[in-house]
Amino acid sequence: MSRLQVVSGKGGTGKSTVAAALALALAREGRRTLLVEVEGRQGIAQLFGTEALPYEERKIAVAAGGGEVYALAIDAEQALLDYLQMFYKLGSAGRALKKLGAIDFATTIAPGLRDVLLTGKACEAVRRKDRSGRYVYDHVVMDAPPTGRITRFLNVNDEVAGLARIGPIHNQAQAVMKVLKSRETAVHFVTLLEEMPVQETADGIAELAQAGLPVGRVVVNMVRPHHLDDEALRAAGELRGDVAHALSRAGLGGPAERLVDPLLEQAAEHAGRVALERAQRRVLSRLEVPAYELPLLGTGMDLAGLYELAAELRKQADEE
Template sequence: MATDDRPPRLHVVTGKGGTGKTTVAGALALGLARQAKRVLLVEVEGRQGLAQLFDTPPLPATETRLAAAGGGEVVGLAVDAETAMLEYLEMFYSIKRAGSVLRKMGAIDFATTIAPGLRDVLLTGKVKESVTRTDRAGRPVFDAVVLDAPPTGRITQFLQVTYEAAQLAKFGPIHRQSQGVIELLHSHLTRVHIVTLLEEMPVQETLDAAAELRAAGYRLGRLLVNRARPALVPAGPPAPALLAEGLAAAGLDPALAGGLAVEMDDYAQRQDLQERAAATLTEAGLPITRLPELPPPLDLGSLFELADALDVRALS
């Protein structure tokens, strides 16, 4: 029987642009790989964000190992619509050569750039193929797939696009394929996680996206609060006299107290804004995980640090 307790295999990571989707998707993939798993990390926006994140040359259109982690590994894939389309033509119609003729004619460029909906059908189709691919013994090739997905403003449309394809092709291989994608994305195998910052705009977008995704029948995973600042100072402006005393006791110039008081007050105000944003975020009724702000530039070590904070055991 299908229950929600079964571990998801497809983790869709969305969020407002710039909140850290790619970084968090990378950390999640590493965390899952560390449990001796083979994890595929997929990007669909054609920005080579994964290559940048893992400090490797631009990814080809084939699966490429990005990192090893505790007995497992992270394999990266930058899905590109044209390659996905040629794979489709080959898979459904065995017309590899026709594909290259179409490409020469510019038909594939045309189809994938002029019809953005088609582009997304191809991309989600490729994601489904990666999740369901099995080896000769019938075991899944990837224990988990992490998708660095489009931003919150487009995520529902991206996931929903296959419905339209299923309407257009009412039977035959494309219909069956579309049906398969729809089923997978709504099944217990898929969770959508939303990355956010504790700021007004991203929090609002997160709540909107969570409501929209729920209404469309997707299963939400966690809200991943990125770059959270620790609570360091008490609320309210500090007393300069007390600060001067403390500075003197530490062997520092008490004259620094004025400037320090201003900075502490500034931090206290940001802390307050952050905690108000955090309180609003709880309206989504989803588990929240905080990930720390790390010193730049982020490297593989930083990603492992974020993976620790993610506590992936609860996700797999």
Template structure:
């Protein structure tokens, strides 16, 4: 497994939930995982049912087997102060710039600077080692921007390295891209078995490959259980109304006579079967499209009880059972 796991996906596909489940799955068996948020939505805090995350690495969960999940919500302004201190030793001068509003101005106005800081902070966590030379984290999982802008977000340091030909900015940008374009990184895309998310996933994979960024896996989220197979669907389509009413009557749902309870249930049941057949066919088509993308494909179930902390651990277990560990 690559040490930097980037998780993207179209809005509404549950990419933050999948990123959190992935962090838990990778932290099992005593591993340490850092889950990084870059969009300022505090989505990680919501998923783990904890208070808003500060700009510091904080333990938020314990995984099966004693592993630990830490989380970090990256603040671009504070990340820029770290950057200025690291390369220019500004110290108190950097804090003064923040008070004057210069830091906020820079991260808002300067093209690409915000993304440079966000990716740089995540890659620093990937490279960081302790005094004994061991990596501080076994894995870093990034809850990244949506599919539509993930390639530009990850590739921004390439542009910066081209603009700044020498100096610490050039060196930092190159160091970040060495991580992002190496086997240390894998970019996973989260989707649903629906036409628009699947198309956006296919387009995103093509863009990532064109930019020579390492694509990892496709993860289908919120997959509904199969109720009827092909044989049952054919039977439902071909079943005469009278036979269905008779079967309902035999099951104790009232007489099959005209206007009876069984008779009144026939139409809604057949309509529901028809709707299910349409959805089943659509999902089968979209699954075939995803399988044609030549990437490992994983599916996570739609949780009947809704998404909570227990459900998050259930999804993490599902990912491990499917070989993501």
């Protein structure tokens, strides 16, 4: 199991929810997981019902078997201050630069600098060890940028390493890419059984492979149950006109037709949705990437729902 689990996906597919559930699933049996947010939306805090996360690692949940989930909302400005202190010992000078607005200026206009800092901080958490030589976190889960930006986001340190041929910046960029392009990392894509998210998933997987970045799994989210068997699904799209005609011939065309027609319409819509979902499953199967499926929770998403999705992820992983 890769130690850095990167979760991407098209907006609206539940990417952050899946990342949170994955962190809970990986933290079982006494393990410790760090859930990292890089987009500044405080989505983790909302999902777990906590206050806005500061720039520090904070325990937010206890998983099955006593495992712990910590969370970190990475702030690019603070990460740059850490970087300046780590490599150039500019502790007080760095704080002075922040007061002058130089840090905000640098992270806003420097191409790729924010992504360098965000990926660097996450990889530092992956490599960090305690005094006994054990990893501080068994897994780091990153709630990453969406599918259209994920390859450039993860590959930015490769570009930096090429620009800075020597020195600490070059060494840091190489160290980050060593993690991101190794078996320590897996990049997962969250999708729905809809045409656009599935196509973006296919494109994202192809871009990752071309960049030499490791593809993990596809997570099909919000899967709705099928209420009709195959025979009923076939009939649902064909019977509407026949039933209306039969009711009319039987002299029941008025109230009975108004009662039955909406039911037949819903059945036809359900049949159409099932056909679309099956077509998208065939597209996903051709990608030859292992897939998990998570159900649509009818009660909406809350902390109990996260634990339910985490249990489903564990179940499917154990069945592999």
